[in-house]
Amino acid sequence: MKTWKTNLEETKQRYIDWWNHKGIILNMWEHFQEGVRPHADVPAPAPAKDLNQKWFDPQWRAEYLDWYVAHSSLMADMLPVANAQLGPGSLAAILGGVFEGGEDTIWIHPDPDFNDEIVFNPEHPNWILHKELLKACKAKAKGNYYVGMPDLMEGLDVLAALKGTDKVLLDTVMQPEVLEQQMQQINDIYFKVFDELYDIIREGDEMAFCYFSSWAPGKMSKLQSDISTMISEDDYRRFVQPFIREQCQKIDYTLYHLDGVGAMHHLPALLEIEELNAIQWTPGVGEPQGGSPKWYDLYKKILAAGKSVMACWVTLDELKPLLDNIGADGVHLEMDFHNEKEVEQAMKIVDEYRNSASEAVKEAEADEKPLQQQESIQVTTASHNEDEALKPLFDAIVAGKLEPAVEITRQAIANGALPQDIINNYMIKAMGEIGQRFQDGKAFVPQLLMAGRAMKGSLELLKPLLQGNASVSIGKVIIGTVKGDLHDIGKNLVASMLEGCGFEVINIGIDVSSDKFVEAVKEHHADILCLSALLTTTMTYMKEVIDALEKAGIRQEVKVMVGGAPISEDYAREIGADGYSDNANTAVLKAKELMGVY
Numbered sequence: 006m007k008t009w010k011t012n013l014e015e016t017k018q019r020y021i022d023w024w025n026h027k028g029i030i031l032n033m034w035e036h037f038q039e040g041v042r043p044h045a046d047v048p049a050p051a052p053a054k055d056l057n058q059k060w061f062d063p064q065w066r067a068e069y070l071d072w073y074v075a076h077s078s079l080m081a082d083m084l085p086v087a088n089a090q091l092g093p094g095s096l097a098a099i100l101g102g103v104f105e106g107g108e109d110t111i112w113i114h115p116d117p118d119f120n121d122e123i124v125f126n127p128e129h130p131n132w133i134l135h136k137e138l139l140k141a142c143k144a145k146a147k148g149n150y151y152v153g154m155p156d157l158m159e160g161l162d163v164l165a166a167l168k169g170t171d172k173v174l175l176d177t178v179m180q181p182e183v184l185e186q187q188m189q190q191i192n193d194i195y196f197k198v199f200d201e202l203y204d205i206i207r208e209g210d211e212m213a214f215c216y217f218s219s220w221a222p223g224k225m226s227k228l229q230s231d232i233s234t235m236i237s238e239d240d241y242r243r244f245v246q247p248f249i250r251e252q253c254q255k256i257d258y259t260l261y262h263l264d265g266v267g268a269m270h271h272l273p274a275l276l277e278i279e280e281l282n283a284i285q286w287t288p289g290v291g292e293p294q295g296g297s298p299k300w301y302d303l304y305k306k307i308l309a310a311g312k313s314v315m316a317c318w319v320t321l322d323e324l325k326p327l328l329d330n331i332g333a334d335g336v337h338l339e340m341d342f343h344n345e346k347e348v349e350q351a352m353k354i355v356d357e358y359r360n361s362a363s364e365a366v367k368e369a370e371a372d373e374k375p376l377q378q379q380e381s382i383q384v385t386t387a388s389h390n391e392d393e394a395l396k397p398l399f400d401a402i403v404a405g406k407l408e409p410a411v412e413i414t415r416q417a418i419a420n421g422a423l424p425q426d427i428i429n430n431y432m433i434k435a436m437g438e439i440g441q442r443f444q445d446g447k448a449f450v451p452q453l454l455m456a457g458r459a460m461k462g463s464l465e466l467l468k469p470l471l472q473g474n475a476s477v478s479i480g481k482v483i484i485g486t487v488k489g490d491l492h493d494i495g496k497n498l499v500a501s502m503l504e505g506c507g508f509e510v511i512n513i514g515i516d517v518s519s520d521k522f523v524e525a526v527k528e529h530h531a532d533i534l535c536l537s538a539l540l541t542t543t544m545t546y547m548k549e550v551i552d553a554l555e556k557a558g559i560r561q562e563v564k565v566m567v568g569g570a571p572i573s574e575d576y577a578r579e580i581g582a583d584g585y586s587d588n589a590n591t592a593v594l595k596a597k598e599l600m601g602v603y
Contacts, residue, residue, distance in 0.1 A: 006208045009044035009149050010079040020220050026313050026335035031355050033340045036077035047075035056106035067141035074150045080348045085150030089142045090215040094158035097166030098131040113166045123190040139205045152206040153215030159195050161232045170494040174451040192248045223257035234267035235450030241271045253280035265289030276310040285315035290571040296323030304331045333358035402435035405455025407462045414463040424467040436505030440590035457501030479507040480532035480600045483525045485517035490543035498589040506593045519553035538569040548580040564599040
């Protein structure tokens, strides 16, 4: 295979070394074109007519990617790879999820007809699209570059895309045996799909992967479980680790995508998988990128366990200190390059380490340091002088037991207990307790969801008895995820916690426009408007919502709270929000503060 990359054989040898925990790779996540002399005279295709053509027209994408690679820098260890993926987690689309092309990515929505059956249909149009796209790209490449394996993803992440994150998290508690069976079914289908796509894109035995533009001399895959940030270590070892291990056993070269500080508590379980070759670290929004000294101990821990590391978005000024601290064996650098001059500077630095053959650090000081610290916030739990007959309600909600909670509430009503006493003395305090456990790392998202479900079941019995009683609610809250953002798990957690702690909550969903937020505030006479965003590309829309409230003349009538992974307290102040929270428990405290309730 004679590609447009002149030093391909040298780079391939470096990858072979890296998979075997030696040497340095100098690459970048994607490519840049600024100042690059084209490798071939490939004209750009006509602009896509619409988003559907941009993402789902195999011929147009093949022509675009041909132009893209021809005009991209291939210096250092940057690989000639056509990024032919169909969104992150496209195995879910193959299994029935619904594609939607956005400006910068492809969204995969849950299958509205999903009924817990994992079925692979070889005639499904999304599966046919995968094959047609790869074949079109392979024909256009003509051996000048690799066609990358799409980012299929696997396991819990695929199931979450099919049926919704909340439902999958509840399944870890409500139907764990079914969930285990589904994980195995997804794995079995994954191997079938992977092998067929591999046969389309491979060059001999070699292949490249779209994500991180990486290469291997045999089958390789990037593995992950982003949803696992919300589950316990025990659940990870039950629902994730066995299936990741099976993939590592059946695929020659495997790289695990460890995403965010919330996933760090699963690192020990990952390091137990002997067959796993490497771990890639993505710090997440709001954290310093991969070259920061903050992550040195993490890299050392991974290297000491016999795995290679991939550090992403490393800058030039971070490069030498990083290598000085973690060593120069088994290190894959995904740099933040903008032009070829920066690449040349990085190559000079890296060559110094290659020439000196410095050894990687083998022991991690991080063993004795916690990878993540959490602050605790005091909340009030049920006191001993309350009605002992209702104490089991507190326990049932904390334990997430719907039927017992409903039955205890029904008996309490029959025995003449006041609805507001039940809510204030038991339900709200139970939600406060589970929120505290979540804050302390003693409970996880499934437990929060189960508690919210139990609380809502009890609350439904009480609502008819409370109609017309304005004092039952601390305040009225509108909550939604801003326009362009389809993430809802964090928003739903906040909504459940607020409702459980005495607020009336109107959840207006995802991808909500400023006009819809304004209409909801007016219609419901809301006291608080909660805006959620998970993406840096959508967080700026929060300011548009606040401006729309001003324009409608109702900004002074409603308090605005903001939250989500990329949001900070400084950003909240900058856009004129009244409050900020980084988790569901503190969101309740902030909402109470805004309402003057302490």
